[in-house]
Amino acid sequence: MSEEGTGVVAHPEIEEDSCKGCGRCVAACPRKCLELKVTLNKMGIKPVGYTGTGCIGCGMCFYNCPEPYAIKVVKP
Amino acid sequence: MKTIEQKGMYQKFPRSGKDTRVTHYCAGCGHGIVNKLVAECCAEMGLQDRTIFVDPVGCGVFTYYYWDAAHISAAHGRASAAATGVCRARPDAVTIAYQGDGDLGAIGFNNAFQAASRGEKFGCIFINNSLYGMTGGQMAPTTLEGEKTTTTPFGRDPALTGHPLHVCEVFSQLQAPVYIARVSVADTKRILQCKAAIKRLFEIQRDRKGYALLEILAPCPTNFGMNPLKAAEFCKNEMEAEFPLGVFRDTEKTGVGEAAIPKPQAPSAILAVKPVPQFATCAELFGVPDGVDAPPAENDPSVPERRFKFAGYGGQGILSLGICVAEAARLQRRHTLWFPSYGPEQRGGSASCSVVVSGTPIGSPTVEHPDVLVCMNQPSYERFVGDVKKGGIVIVDASVPIMKQPPEGVKLHQVPAIKMAEDFGVPKAANTMMLAALRAFKATGLDDEHLETALCASFKKKPQLIEKNRDLLHRAEAALKQP
Numbered sequence: 001m002s003e004e005g006t007g008v009v010a011h012p013e014i015e016e017d018s019c020k021g022c023g024r025c026v027a028a029c030p031r032k033c034l035e036l037k038v039t040l041n042k043m044g045i046k047p048v049g050y051t052g053t054g055c056i057g058c059g060m061c062f063y064n065c066p067e068p069y070a071i072k073v074v075k076p
Numbered sequence: 077m078k079t080i081e082q083k084g085m086y087q088k089f090p091r092s093g094k095d096t097r098v099t100h101y102c103a104g105c106g107h108g109i110v111n112k113l114v115a116e117c118c119a120e121m122g123l124q125d126r127t128i129f130v131d132p133v134g135c136g137v138f139t140y141y142y143w144d145a146a147h148i149s150a151a152h153g154r155a156s157a158a159a160t161g162v163c164r165a166r167p168d169a170v171t172i173a174y175q176g177d178g179d180l181g182a183i184g185f186n187n188a189f190q191a192a193s194r195g196e197k198f199g200c201i202f203i204n205n206s207l208y209g210m211t212g213g214q215m216a217p218t219t220l221e222g223e224k225t226t227t228t229p230f231g232r233d234p235a236l237t238g239h240p241l242h243v244c245e246v247f248s249q250l251q252a253p254v255y256i257a258r259v260s261v262a263d264t265k266r267i268l269q270c271k272a273a274i275k276r277l278f279e280i281q282r283d284r285k286g287y288a289l290l291e292i293l294a295p296c297p298t299n300f301g302m303n304p305l306k307a308a309e310f311c312k313n314e315m316e317a318e319f320p321l322g323v324f325r326d327t328e329k330t331g332v333g334e335a336a337i338p339k340p341q342a343p344s345a346i347l348a349v350k351p352v353p354q355f356a357t358c359a360e361l362f363g364v365p366d367g368v369d370a371p372p373a374e375n376d377p378s379v380p381e382r383r384f385k386f387a388g389y390g391g392q393g394i395l396s397l398g399i400c401v402a403e404a405a406r407l408q409r410r411h412t413l414w415f416p417s418y419g420p421e422q423r424g425g426s427a428s429c430s431v432v433v434s435g436t437p438i439g440s441p442t443v444e445h446p447d448v449l450v451c452m453n454q455p456s457y458e459r460f461v462g463d464v465k466k467g468g469i470v471i472v473d474a475s476v477p478i479m480k481q482p483p484e485g486v487k488l489h490q491v492p493a494i495k496m497a498e499d500f501g502v503p504k505a506a507n508t509m510m511l512a513a514l515r516a517f518k519a520t521g522l523d524d525e526h527l528e529t530a531l532c533a534s535f536k537k538k539p540q541l542i543e544k545n546r547d548l549l550h551r552a553e554a555a556l557k558q559p
Contacts, residue, residue, distance in 0.1 A: 008077045022104035022304035028264050040475050044453035059080035060264045066108025069097045072081040
């Protein structure tokens with residue numbers, strides 16, 4: 001979903017050490033482009049990760065996330 | 077380029093002297109979602125410099141670390157009383173009380189009800205998660221019929237403890253409130269409706285129209301005993317059946333009393349009330365051994381005091397691991413004390429416990445300089461490793477990067493407990509792996525047999541896990557003993 005000229009592609013930016021791995025965002029994503037990782041973050045929790053494609057920048061992951069700084073969504 | 081990101085919150089939350097950006101809420105907590113919406117609405121409406129939040133006692137207590145606006149903390153249940161004072165003393169301010177269902181529905185009900193009846197000019201955000209969260213999941217007035225809590229272990233029985241309290245419906249009988257609504261944060265659609273309702277609450281306060289109450293149904297995964305997704309489903313299916321969503325009153329839009337009050341539906345079968353079983357003794361009820369099985373400790377001055385520290389994040393089974401070692405010591409008729417230490421969060425925060433085992437009576441349960449330190453994550457390792465006594469042992473999960481070396485004369489063992497538990501197909505058994513490590517490295521000074529009995533005793537309420545964990549203990553120990 002890149003906008004002409006800007007070169008920006010919609011995507012989530014994830015702060016892994018702020019994630020508690022609850023999975024609310026994974027369930028809420030309409031494009032199913034989030035998943036819990038197999039590696040651990042600093043707290044020893046498996047955080048969410050972006051699969052790399054499919055994000056439309058709707059922000060549903062952000063609103064379902066109970067943590068203020070775990071997910072930020074960038075869109076064109 | 078646009079971004080969807082948090083507005084209206086501090087960049088860092090300097091709680092307990094730590095510079096963290098993470099809240100104290102458990103994974104999947106409804107409070108976290110509401111906290112974000114409140115901060116966002118306050119910022120988007122440009123009201124941060126005018127807003128005074130009155131914070132509660134309960135899980136919502138730390139909002140003053142998060143929302144970038146003015147705050148006052150009230151005593152338990154008194155947020156509406158304190159907000160009355162604030163909104164009268166500062167008529168230019170937007171006053172918002174933030175309360176939970178234990179706070180507003182129980183101890184502070186009359187404070188909130190009378191403030192609403194007087195039509196005080198503040199907005200009240202009322203989080204209903206159907207129980208007392210911070211204190212460990214006890215029954216609240218809002219607990220559903222048949223819902224299991226720590227004080228209604230067989231489900232709430234209305235014959236014994238009454239019916240759920242419908243706060244919005246009760247407040248709707250009053251003349252003064254201008255806005256009363258109930259929303260939820262169980263899914264995306266509801267979260268966006270919740271945001272619109274919070275905005276409406278702020279609008280009413282910005283324009284000083286009068287009293288507004290917004291009840292928000294929120295999941296509490298920890299105390300429901302469910303994973304965050306199941307808890308959200310419970311919130312949507314069971315809680316909404318008892319507490320229907322809707323706008324009960326918005327005088328500007330629909331006029332007093334014109335809004336239809338939704339009728340509660342019949343509760344579902346999963347919340348059917350079961351009769352309370354009769355127990356002969358307290359010991360039987362709580363499943364604890366009586367005096368015959370618990371002989372007193374024996375004095376043996378030849379056994380020196382040994383101090384343990386177990387640390388990790390809440391949910392890793394750190395406190396249970398400590399109890400296991402203490403129980404093994406009790407079985408061996410040593411003097412022993414177990415002392416937990418954790419934040420207000422029940423899951424996800426740092427948790428640690430101290431255990432002291434001795435042949436003679438113990439003076440203090442606290443452990444500043446442990447002989448044995450067991451760490452399951454990086455923050456706890458970095459916090460405690462420098463305190464270990466010379467000649468001591470540190471056992472740390474192998475996923476933790478060793479950025480800080482233990483003091484001289486302290487032996488460090490890196491044990492892949494989390495990975496082993498996963499490889500064995502039981503990720504929750506990482507603490508059993510650590511117990512295996514304690515046995516393999518002879519770190520406890522206690523008999524292997526007692527450690528094993530204590531492990532089995534810790535699963536008394538889940539007997540199907542006893543053999544599984546005993547097996548895991550043996551397999552892990554064998555793996556660790558290999559050179």
